[in-house]
Amino acid sequence: LPVLEETLADFDNVKIVPGDIMKIDVAALLRQEFGGLPVAVCANLPYYITSPILMLLLESRLPLTSITVMVQKEAAQRLCAQVGTREAGAITVGVHYYGEARQLFPVSRGSFMPAPNVDSAVIRIDLHENPHPEGLDEGFFFRMVKAGFSQRRKTLANSLASLLGIPKQAVYDALEQAGLAPAARIEQLTMEQLFALARILQSA
Incomplete structure (x- = not known):
């Protein structure tokens, strides 16, 4: 100083x-x-x-x-x-x-x-002037992202089921609804795909 x-x-x-x-x-x-x-x-x-x-x-x-x-x-x-x-x-x-x-x-x-x-x-x-995407629970979105990347070698179904307590079948259903493969890993998803999956899962 x-x-x-x-x-x-x-x-x-x-x-x-x-x-x-x-x-x-x-x-x-x-x-x-x-x-x-x-x-x-x-x-x-x-x-x-x-x-x-x-x-x-x-x-x-x-x-x-x-x-x-x-x-x-x-x-x-x-x-x-x-x-x-x-x-x-x-x-x-x-x-x-x-x-x-x-x-x-x-x-x-x-x-x-x-x-x-x-x-x-x-x-x-x-x-961004307004970073909050419509219809997205921001808190859940970041919990999902952190959970997925903390176990990035696992599939999303396994990491979200173990860390967020979401039933594995619910994750499989959400992945299918979002047009994603059952064995998808978080590192493969774009921002829009992450948003879409979070919107579906946040009410699961």
């Missing part, structure tokens, strides 16, 4: 707010500093808590238009992966639920001194 205060002393359009992003009331801070104006986030995230910070920003329904962050290269690939491919995970679905993510450019480890042991990349997430 003393270094930042010194190096940024000549800029009257910068304000340093020390704190832990996971503990601070971000919504109150944005209201105080920007008075309801739309906000763009730009950050160099601590790599070990990339996913928790991103989900905090996304789930809090803050007045954000975009999030541009530098993350570890492998995390960038996962965050920007196409839902329905092997590279995608639960965090990929979460990001694509709230916005559209894309990689902007790579950042080699040689760009830093001392050089870290990993390469990085800068990504941008442009947020």
Whole structure:
């Protein structure tokens, strides 16, 4: 902080707010500093808590238009992966639920001194104005996604039956109704297929 205060002393359009992003009331801070104006986030995230910070920003329904962050290269690939491919995970679905993510450019480890042991990349997430799909129980949707990806080697019927307590036959029926194979795994499903399955299962 003393270094930042010194190096940024000549800029009257910068304000340093020390704190832990996971503990601070971000919504109150944005209201105080920007008075309801739309906000763009730009950050160099601590790599070990990339996913928790991103989900905090996304789930809090803050007045954000975009999030541009530098993350570890492998995390960038996962965050920007196409839902329905092997590279995608639960965090990929979460990001694509709230916005559209894309990689902007790579950042080699040689760009830093001392050089870290990993390469990085800068990504941008442009947020949807209204991310909540019609007729979808958002809480159930994310429970289904987390359950499926926590046992991604199992079929959806097995993982949802064991982790969410949904009768296996009910999952089979929902898969058939959604036009999906009985042995489908969650990593094979697109966002629209995930939405369709969740709409059917949420009332099972």
